[in-house]
Amino acid sequence: MSTHSSTQVEPKWLPPGFRFRRQIDGEAAAGFLGPAEQTRLVHTKGWALADWSNPLVVHVTTEPDAQLLATENRPGVPINLGDVAAQAVYHDGTWTDGDHDLRPRWTTGLAHSVTVRTPTRVFGVIGPREISVEDLVEVAKSLPLTE
Numbered sequence: 001m002s003t004h005s006s007t008q009v010e011p012k013w014l015p016p017g018f019r020f021r022r023q024i025d026g027e028a029a030a031g032f033l034g035p036a037e038q039t040r041l042v043h044t045k046g047w048a049l050a051d052w053s054n055p056l057v058v059h060v061t062t063e064p065d066a067q068l069l070a071t072e073n074r075p076g077v078p079i080n081l082g083d084v085a086a087q088a089v090y091h092d093g094t095w096t097d098g099d100h101d102l103r104p105r106w107t108t109g110l111a112h113s114v115t116v117r118t119p120t121r122v123f124g125v126i127g128p129r130e131i132s133v134e135d136l137v138e139v140a141k142s143l144p145l146t147e
Contacts, residue, residue: 009060009123010041013142015135017045018056031059031124032066054110056131058143059124068115068124070094074106076115079137084145088116090133094126114140120147 010020022042029040038061044051059068067073068091076089093108109129114136116123123143127136 009039009058009121009144011058011125011139011142013138014043014056015127015131015139018043019045021047021055029059031057031069031126032061032063032122033069033072035061035063035066037062038066054128056127056139057125058139059126061122062120063122064117066122068113068122068126070096070111070126071113071115071124079114079140081116081137081141081145084118086116086118086145088114088137088140090114090137112136116140116143116145118145118147 020041021044024040026038027036029038031040032038038059041058043056071091071094074091074095076091079088079090081088091113093106094111095104096107097104111126111128112133113124113126123140125136125140
């Protein structure tokens with residue numbers, strides 16, 4: 001069971017058309033490798049299967065060393081979120097299953113993300129490529145990064 005409610009961790013800004021749809025807690029949230037204490041907030045433009053296939057997702061955990069799934073051990077680009085006590089990095093893609101050799105490969109066509117580390121929480125914002133890097137950063141900036 002998570003101690004995060006959607007009202008405590010929901011971003012204050014979303015790209016046009018996106019709406020909060022669902023919260024998933026615990027290991028089923030599957031946004032970070034390892035921690036059982038995590039929450040996933042799912043945002044879509046609509047209710048069609050295509051909307052749910054590649055949503056805008058915000059993950060949060062209190063585990064300080066948590067790595068966002070599908071970006072683990074991949075260097076990101078540091079980004080500035082303004083005057084907050086947080087470190088953020090942008091990843092231009094995700095790890096996916098390899099083709100024939102079964103080794104993971106880095107792909108940039110489907111999604112990209114921002115991982116934010118504050119003194120008390122780690123956030124991961126993963127969005128479809130239809131969302132610009134600038135909008136993904138705006139979502140990250142609008143998270144409750146100070147408590």
